Amino acid sequence: MSDRYQKGIEKLKIMNPDSYKTLEENLEDIAPDMARYVAEFAYGDIYSRSELDMKTRELVTIASITTLGSAQPQLKSHIHGALNVGCTPEEIIEVIMQMAVYAGFPKALNGIFSAKEVFEERDEKIGNSE
Amino acid sequence: MSDRYQKGIEKLKIMNPDSYKTLEENLEDIAPDMARYVAEFAYGDIYSRSELDMKTRELVTIASITTLGSAQPQLKSHIHGALNVGCTPEEIIEVIMQMAVYAGFPKALNGIFSAKEVFEERDEKIGNSE
Amino acid sequence: MSDRYQKGIEKLKIMNPDSYKTLEENLEDIAPDMARYVAEFAYGDIYSRSELDMKTRELVTIASITTLGSAQPQLKSHIHGALNVGCTPEEIIEVIMQMAVYAGFPKALNGIFSAKEVFEERDEKIGNSE
Amino acid sequence: MSDRYQKGIEKLKIMNPDSYKTLEENLEDIAPDMARYVAEFAYGDIYSRSELDMKTRELVTIASITTLGSAQPQLKSHIHGALNVGCTPEEIIEVIMQMAVYAGFPKALNGIFSAKEVFEERDEKIGNSE
C-alpha cells in the first residue's frame, strides 16, 4: 500500500472511519480501486494538506455536495464527518441554509432533511450540541 | 428602507462594498428589486446570522459557486469578499482545489483561474499574502 | 411576525397550505428560520409581486425544478400548487415534456413520473381534469 | 423535407426566425442534422402541440435555461423569442427573478444580465414595453 493510502487512512480514522469501512465493503466486489482512490486522492492528497483545518474542509464539502443536490448518501457521510471533527449541528445547518442563496431553496431544504436524519441517527440535538 | 436592508448594507460594507455597488448600478434600470433582495435576504437575513464567522461564510460560498461551475462573475465577487474579510489566497485556492474531489477537475480548474484573475487585479500573491 | 411573513402566508393559503404546514413541521426542531424564509422571501417577496399570475408562476417553477432534476419532493409540492391555482394536469405534463428539449429526456421523464404520483394522490385524471 | 420540419419552420417564423437562421448557418458545415432536429423535434413536435400557448412555452423555457446556468446564447435567443410572441420585458425579468428561489441568486443574476443585453439590442425598455 502506498504512502498516500496510509496517510489517507490516518485522516479517515479521525474523520469518518465508519463511512469508509462501508464504502470499502460496498465496492470490494465491483470497484475496489475506487475505494483506494478515495483514500489516496481525497484523503491522502487533499484532506492531508495543511492549508485548511479539518472543520473548514468538512464545511466546504457540505456546501459543495448540497449544491450538487443529488448525492444524499455522500452528504450524510460528510455531515457525520463534520460532527466527528468537532463541527456543531448548528454550524452544519447554517452552512446548508446559506446554500439557499447560491443553489436555491430546494437543494438547501433537501440538505437540511439529510442533516436531520444524521442528527437523529446520532441523537444530536440542535441547541444542545455542546 | 427596511431594517433587513440596513443590516445587509452594513454587512456588505465590511464584506464587499464595491461588488454591491456595481450590482446595484447594473440592475437599476432593469431589476432594482433584485439588488434589494441581495442586500435584504443574502446579507441582511443570512450573512447577518451569528452562527458562522464571515470567513467561513465566504469559503462555503466559494465552494458552492465553484460547484455550480457557471457563475464566474459571482465567484470572482466572493473571492474578493473572502479576501476582504481576511481569508488568505492560500485558503481560497485550497477550498477550490478540494472541489476537484466533489465537483470534478474542470470546475475546480476554472475556479482556480477565476481566483488567479482576482489575485492579479488586487496584486495578491500566493505565499506572500500576509 | 413581519408583514412579509403575513403576505407570504396569505399566498400560501391559496397556493399550497398543506405543503407549507408539512415543511414547517419538518423544520421546527432543526431550522425553523428556514421555513420562515420560505414564507417571507419565496412567497412574501417573490410570489406576491403582481407582474405574473399565479398559474404562470407555478409553471415556471415546475420547469426550473424539473431542470434541477434532483428535488423531487419540491417538484411534487409545486405540482400540487399548480393544480391548486387552476393549472390542468395537461398543462403541467406539457411543461415537463417540453423540458426534454432543454434539460434532456431523463429529467423530463422523472418529472412526469413525479406528476403521475401527484395526480394519483389527488385522483386527477389526464383528459378528465375539468 | 418532412412534415415535422415544415411545421417546425412555420412555428419558427413566428417565434424566432433570425435565431434559427443563424443556428442553421453556424451548423451547416459541421452538424446540419442538428439544426434539422431543432426544427423537427423542438419546434415541429413540441412547440406545435396545442396544450400551451406560445408565451407560456417561452417563459418556461427561459426558466429552464436560467436554471441550467451555462447556456447564455440559448437564453438570449429565447428571450428574443419571448418578446417576439408578445411577452413583455417585465414578464421575462419576473420569471428570471423568481429563479433566485429555485436555482439560486447567481444564476438568476446572470439571467437578468442576459435579458439586459437582449433588451438593449432591441431597444426595449422596462416599464415602456407596450
Place this chain on the structure above:
Amino acid sequence: MSDRYQKGIEKLKIMNPDSYKTLEENLEDIAPDMARYVAEFAYGDIYSRSELDMKTRELVTIASITTLGSAQPQLKSHIHGALNVGCTPEEIIEVIMQMAVYAGFPKALNGIFSAKEVFEERDEKIGNSE
C-alpha cells in the same frame, strides 16, 4: 406509425426492449407521446445514425447520465442497454470510475452503486462477464 418510430423500435429491440416496454406502460395513461418521442427521436433519429457503434453510444450515454447525477432509473436502464449490446461489466465500471475526474467522486460512486444493482439483477459478475 412513422418510419422513425419503426426504426427506433428496431433499435430498441436490440438495445433495450424491456426498458422501453416498461416506459411505454408507465407513460400510457399520462404522456404516451413522450414514449413515442423516445422511440422516434432518441432511437429512430439519434441511435440509428451510422457514425458510432452501439457499444460506444451506450458508454457515452452512461458517462452523461452519471454526470447528471440525478437520474438513477435511466442510468440503470442504459447499463442494461450497454450489457445487451455487448459491453462488459468491466468496461461499464471503468467509464463510471473515470467520471470521478470530470463529475466528482459522489456522482461516480452513486453510478457504481447503480451498476452494482443492475449486475446483481442480471447475475453478471465483474471479472466473470464473458
Place this chain on the structure above:
Amino acid sequence: MSDRYQKGIEKLKIMNPDSYKTLEENLEDIAPDMARYVAEFAYGDIYSRSELDMKTRELVTIASITTLGSAQPQLKSHIHGALNVGCTPEEIIEVIMQMAVYAGFPKALNGIFSAKEVFEERDEKIGNSE
C-alpha cells in the same frame, strides 16, 4: 516525482501534451500541485488503466464535459485529445449530438460550437478527416 506522475506524463505525451503544458504554466504561480494531481490522478491512475482504449476514454470524457455544460476550455482540450488519439471529427460531433437526448439541446449545441472552434484551429474538416 512519483511513478504515477511519470505514468501520467507518458499518457499525456500521447494524448494531449500541449494542453498539459499550458495547464502547468497557468497553474505554476498559483496552484502547481493541481497540475500535478491532473497528471497523477487523471492520467497516471485513471487513463493508464487497461480496461478501455484511449479513444473510448476521450469520447466518454467529451460526453461528460458536454453534460456539465460550463467547462468549455476543458471540453476543447479533450476534443484536441480525442483527435490526437485517432477519433475522427465525425465521431466527436456524433457523441456531442447524442448529448441532446440526455443533457438537452442547449448544452449539445454549445458543445458542437466548441468542437467547431477546435476543428478550425486544426484545420480539420468534417467529411474530410481521413
